[in-house]
Amino acid sequence: MSGTRLSLAKGLNAGLRRAMEKDPKVVLMGEDVGKLGGVFRITEGLQKDFGDHRVMDTPLAESGIVGAAVGLALRGYRPVVEIQFDGFVYPAFDQIVSQVAKMHARSLGHLKLPLVIRIPCGGGIGAVEHHSESNEAYFAHTAGLRVVTCSNAADGYWMMQQAIESDDPVIFFEPKRRYHERGETEIDEGGTPELGLYDARVVREGSDATLLCYGPMVKTCLQAAEAAAEEGRNLEVVDLRTLSPLDLPTIMESVKKTRRAVIVHEAQTFVGMGAEIAARIQEECFYHLEAPVLRVGGYNIPYPPSRFEEEFLPTLDRVLDAVDRSLAH
């Protein structure tokens, strides 16, 4: 299977499969993850191969799914739960922030909670309400959780395995509009991961400004960088990959080099990931900056009806407009 070019969905599926093969304590659970293979088919074929005791269709109750997974983890299992859509995670929010995030600390380290909560995230698929949200900041704000997101098939494959191997609870955001796009990179399934789970990656080297992005916006930012290059502007693109903890050294190194930063995410900008990153940059890179750190994100309204989403979501042009404003300083 080395050198396989997969979609993100297939990469995630292969990562789950590999993790289940390696460790019999890895179990999957969620709504429709069994025969259907999940609404996005990320778990397709896994119940057939591993049995319904390891790939469990659950009642339609998100708090129940996460809460039961906590108990399974306490019993020695490594549950991977699927929350069907981003906007459905809120019924489980209490379990995640009150229990999942705090179990290790409140037990003074006696208990570990190796639990992965998979959340298909973001918009751009023309869905109805509650199906397109970017709620990563809630979880990044909660101490005790680790929060990561992938942007391509290879990362989906490796990061999923790394998240499952972690003894800390991991919130794993999967950009749903990138699920079924053809992979740009090859996956060497028998190899080893290029990066740790909590490392950012410079996906495009540049010198004029840094685009900091993650998940679905990585592709958008790479497209923006290509367009900017035609105008003679050389943009660096950093795929953050990890949102908590942030890989600050990689971020700062890039910003100190280019002296300009534009943070791009789908989520609303107010108290979002961009706000935190901008604050960190001004703390650590103040004298390196040539321009204020700018943010491009969703407007500060609930995710709109899908006919608006092309305007709500950051587009290539909105990213380039922010780059123009940065370079104007």
Added chain:
Amino acid sequence: MSDNEVAGHARSRMEGAFQPSPESGPTPPSQIYGHFSDENPEMVQFVDADGNRLDTNETNAPYAQIVEEMTSEDARIIYRDLVLVRRIDAEGFALQRQGELGLWPSLLGQEAAQVGAGRALRDHDYAFPGYREHGVAWCRGVPPENLLGMFRGVNHGGWDSNENNFHLYTIVIGNQMLHAVGYAMGIAADGDMGTGDPDRDAAVMAFTGDGGTSQGDFNEALVFAAVTNAPTVFFVQNNQWAISEPNEKQFIIPPYQRARGFGFPGVLVDGNDPLATYAVAKDALDKARSGQGPTLIEAYTYRMGAHTTSDDPSKYRSSAEVEIWKEKDPIKRMRGFMAERNHADEEFFAAVDAEADEIAARVRKACQEMPDPELPTMFDHQYTEYHPLVEAEREEFLAYHAGFAEEGGQA
């Protein structure tokens, strides 16, 4: 209450909005239970308020053999538990009043419910408590001193759950019910259920109160347990008051009746009768371990004290009600039963009282001598693996305090 009556109540409820009149509204749970008179024929009881052994009847018959097989030694163990747990609880209350603890949730009145359930558990079963289960903790072998840390504010737990198979206290009402079911699903997945090997088969008991039955997590736990056949026993201590709110504000159908709607049996037991709570809990655990599925036990009891030391029950309930429940005291009842059966002599009772004094003194000393945690440990155990933000903040914190030391102040 028949199904037709229930449906009628539901209609009346809708028509009556939030204030159903006494004529058209639902039957108050107090009438369903026989609030002050032990009249509910569905309630399992074995001894009356004076400790007299009640006749076998249709309700308690399924559990009578368990009680008959109990020895004098069993009775003495339970009596000792009741007395010691009450004394530990009283010490916790006193320590709060003396400023040694920030808060204490008293179990006074609920000793029989907790000891009966706690003694029915086997070592390799697992208990998931709320935050008032000091009696269950005692039966699991958790040193009572360990319970004090979180109420003194030095930690959020302080014991290793896996040493005694007694999970940490859980403050958010109902969260632990799902953890219990998940753990029980793990038992089933491990094949440690229904083997017939008493050293292998295990079950989980999940504890909450009457208020907890209103929570979504409680109800989701029942759904998960039912459809997975997880070896779970839900133990609801209906102490009748969720802080200031009576049963009438929590449910129309009592919790034990509700279990049937989820697909497994519910049992109402006199929560002040330690023989009954033990027998019912043992029966349910045996069934769960053998693969016969979950049971919901509702132990009908009464919280004699305040919800916690921050509460003032005189604002919302009558002293007459409390006086009635004093007459149902579980220790008095157990002692009466033991006297009738000659299970113990005065020397035994005196020895238990002396032991209670010793434990109280031990708990008090441990509390007073409990050190404040070293400040940098605030950052410990947030994650199992390296976390750069936590480490950076720990260093920042240490440097900040070291600065005071360099200035000649107190670090």
